Amino acid sequence: MILLNGQHTEIGPGETVATALGRLGLEVHARGVAVAVDGEVVPRAAWETFALAQDARVEVLTAMQGG
Amino acid sequence: MGDSLSGLPLAQASGAEGEEDSLTIAGRTLRSRLLLGTGGFPSLELMADAIAASGSELVTVALRRVGVGADAGHRSSLIDVLAEAGVQLLPNTAGCFTARDAVLTAKLAREAFATDWIKLEVIGDEDTLLPDAPELLRAAEELVDEGFVVLPYTTDDPVLARRLVDVGCAAVMPLGSPIGSGMGIRNPYNIALIRRAVDVPVVLDAGVGTASDAALAMELGCDAVMAASAISRAQDPVAMAAAMRAAVRAGRLARGAGRIPRRTYATASTPEQGLAEFT
Numbered sequence: 001m002i003l004l005n006g007q008h009t010e011i012g013p014g015e016t017v018a019t020a021l022g023r024l025g026l027e028v029h030a031r032g033v034a035v036a037v038d039g040e041v042v043p044r045a046a047w048e049t050f051a052l053a054q055d056a057r058v059e060v061l062t063a064m065q066g067g
Numbered sequence: 068m069g070d071s072l073s074g075l076p077l078a079q080a081s082g083a084e085g086e087e088d089s090l091t092i093a094g095r096t097l098r099s100r101l102l103l104g105t106g107g108f109p110s111l112e113l114m115a116d117a118i119a120a121s122g123s124e125l126v127t128v129a130l131r132r133v134g135v136g137a138d139a140g141h142r143s144s145l146i147d148v149l150a151e152a153g154v155q156l157l158p159n160t161a162g163c164f165t166a167r168d169a170v171l172t173a174k175l176a177r178e179a180f181a182t183d184w185i186k187l188e189v190i191g192d193e194d195t196l197l198p199d200a201p202e203l204l205r206a207a208e209e210l211v212d213e214g215f216v217v218l219p220y221t222t223d224d225p226v227l228a229r230r231l232v233d234v235g236c237a238a239v240m241p242l243g244s245p246i247g248s249g250m251g252i253r254n255p256y257n258i259a260l261i262r263r264a265v266d267v268p269v270v271l272d273a274g275v276g277t278a279s280d281a282a283l284a285m286e287l288g289c290d291a292v293m294a295a296s297a298i299s300r301a302q303d304p305v306a307m308a309a310a311m312r313a314a315v316r317a318g319r320l321a322r323g324a325g326r327i328p329r330r331t332y333a334t335a336s337t338p339e340q341g342l343a344e345f346t
Contacts, residue, residue, distance in 0.1 A: 005132040024133050032146040033133065034179035041174045059132065061175055063145050065114070066129025066161050067104030067246065067295030 002056045017047040020058050032063045088319065090291055092268050093184075093216040093237040095155075099124050100285070101315045102157065102270060103308070104295025111148045113304050118152045121298065121308035127157045127186055130176055146180075157218070159186040164199070166206035173210050185210060186240070187219040196246045200227050204234065211235035220272055223257040225264040232265045239265055240272035240293060243284065247296045249276030255287055262288035278307075278314035285318025286326070 002011050004020055011020070017035050018028045026033060028047060035042045036059045042050050052058065090097045103123040108114035118126060126149060149156060158176030163169040166189060173185040189206050191199030198221055210217045217236045221227055228239045241261050244250035251274055252258055262269050271284035272293040281292045294311050301307035 005134060026133060032179050034130065034175035036171060036175055039171060041171070041178055044178060059175075060134075061130040062133050062179065063128045063149075063156075063158075064131040065105040065108060065145060066131075066159060067106040067127060 001054060002052055002058055004058045005060055011052060015052050017042050017050045017052065017058070020052060021047065021060060024060055026060070030062075034061050035059065036061070090268060092218070097124050097155075097291075098122075099312075099315075100291040100319060101281070101312055102126070102272075102291055102293040103154075103298065104293065105145070105149070105299070107296050107299035108304060109299075111144060114299070115148050115152055117298055117304045117308040118149075118154060120305045120312065121294075122312050124154055125157050126152075126154045127159050127293075127295070128180070129159055129161050130172055130179065155184070156180050156182055157184055157186050158182065159220075160188045160206075162190070163188060164190050164202075166202040166209065169202070169206040170209050170213075173206075173215060174213070177215070183214055184216045185218065187217050187236075197242075198222055200224070203227075204230055207231055207236050208234040218270065223254050223261065225257060225260040228261045228269075229264045232267050236267065238268040238270055238290075240270045242273035243271055243280060244274030246273045247300075248274055249297060250274050251276050251280040252283055252287070255283065258284065258289065259287045275311075278310040281311050281314040282318035282321070285315055286321050288322060291315070 002009050004023065009023065021028060035047065038057050090100050099122045101121050101123045103118060103121050103126045105114055105126055105128055158180055160169040160172040163172055169187060169189045176185060177183055187207055187210065189199050189203040190196050203219055203221060207217050207219050211234055218238045218240055219231050219236050220240045221231060223241045228241060231239055239261065241258060243252035258271065268290040270291040270293050271289045275281055275292060275294045275297045277297060281294065284292045292315050298304050298307045298311060
């Protein structure tokens, strides 16, 4: 179980940031997206290798209109 | 208002007559002195039209969770629309209440948008959305150390503005009045003092309600104006974008022209010499 953008989400063994992105309907190379795990930035280059631990807090952010 | 708010420095604004009156922030040259916020537009189409009408080259975007509120497809198209408009993105840290959150948001924005420019907002109060000065200064210092080009949204306090520049901010963005209030510039004396207190661009941010507010900001010596709600929530955003563009230019020209001093009594504009005596 991880917290993916505030939603409790069951994950299987070996899931990475990249597979979590897939759960949100995003491609691995999605433009304008950034990821933080447990309050630390995970660089784009590490998305496919960064393994998610149980109870990880994953924030997947993108552009929104704002002042 | 006395001399402290009028005219000067002429040299600084002398290029205002030509089209080459560009603004430079952190070594990057911008032809437009109007920054645009993308929040509040009812549609991306209107936003794109307003950007074109404004002439702005630097527009803000926020970072929010994928898949919350509007659908993800809509948001990725925001990036596409802005890319098509040919503008530079200025990500903000809107919604952050601590230096820690603002720094992390800035780092995420750098990752998402491949820019190290950040409009730093650290809010201290939900009702007024006024900046939290100690947290703002702390975040600014840390982000400068991390190599960011930091443009902090700050109060209209000349001392805080100077402190922000001392830690390395590339510009300061003092508020005219609270965000989205449309109250204009409530303390023009402080805005003029900030212009004198720092040697980086001063961008009037927040509070602009209509074109005259933008013109006043430029007359006070600001180097640029940021408008968001004033344009996006106007009844006709595209027309207001054009109005803001003209106002920024008019204010800039007036600043360079050097206004007359204010007087209590009249000064005749027609000479008395040669006046007829009828009785």
